[in-house]
Amino acid sequence: MPLKPAVKKIFISISGTHCASCVSAIENALGSFKGVKSASVNFASEKAKIEYDPALVVEQYEKKYHQIIKKGLCYHKSLDPLKKRARGRRKQRPGKNLLDRLIKRQSETLMFMRNFAIPFTNNLAERDIRMNKVKEKISGCFRTIEGTQMFCRIRSYISSTRKHGGNILEALQLAVQGLPRLPNATPA
Numbered sequence: 001m002p003l004k005p006a007v008k009k010i011f012i013s014i015s016g017t018h019c020a021s022c023v024s025a026i027e028n029a030l031g032s033f034k035g036v037k038s039a040s041v042n043f044a045s046e047k048a049k050i051e052y053d054p055a056l057v058v059e060q061y062e063k064k065y066h067q068i069i070k071k072g073l074c075y076h077k078s079l080d081p082l083k084k085r086a087r088g089r090r091k092q093r094p095g096k097n098l099l100d101r102l103i104k105r106q107s108e109t110l111m112f113m114r115n116f117a118i119p120f121t122n123n124l125a126e127r128d129i130r131m132n133k134v135k136e137k138i139s140g141c142f143r144t145i146e147g148t149q150m151f152c153r154i155r156s157y158i159s160s161t162r163k164h165g166g167n168i169l170e171a172l173q174l175a176v177q178g179l180p181r182l183p184n185a186t187p188a
Contacts, residue, residue: 007037007051013165014041014048034060045167058113065110072099128159 017023023041026048030039035056041048076096084090092100102109112118135142135151142148161171161181171181 006053006055008054009049009051011047011049013162014046015162017041017043017046033057054114058110061113062110065106069099069102128155131155 014026023043026041027039030036030050035053037051039050082091158168161168166181174181
């Protein structure tokens with residue numbers, strides 16, 4: 001009797017959904033991958049439930065990864081070489097250097113596919129300061145140091161709540177009532 005493929009079920013955070021159309025587009029995109037059995041997005045909790053066969057999904061992504069690297073290498077081979085320096089190796093273009101790193105560090109680059117505790121992107125710090133920059137752009141500046149500090153404290157609280165998987169609206173309501181939700185401290 002043939003063995004059934006090992007189907008896994010995961011829940012991942014999905015941010016940036018604004019409407020039912022976004023949810024539908026995400027579900028369709030996730031469901032189109034070979035190995036994904038089902039995908040459903042909960043708009044309110046900003047979470048997606050995905051049932052999939054890990055081996056098939058990882059295999060598909062790795063194949064696509066290699067195709068993209070191959071296209072990039074072909075493109076760089078078609079370019080005229082850069083001028084040779086007086087000494088040392090010939091200089092490479094930044095894009096070629098990136099391709100070389102992606103080849104050398106493939107396991108680290110694709111680690112997020114095997115370990116879901118590793119985020120897909122490392123730009124959390126950029127996301128955390130983006131709202132400050134948007135506020136500054138719209139208003140021109142913060143009017144007082146105290147206002148700046150309050151804005152940053154609130155944004156930090158929202159960001160921490162999101163990172164710990166909490167309900168942002170509930171956390172803000174508790175904070176206003178004087179009962180802020182504090183993340184569990186982990187020993188150093």
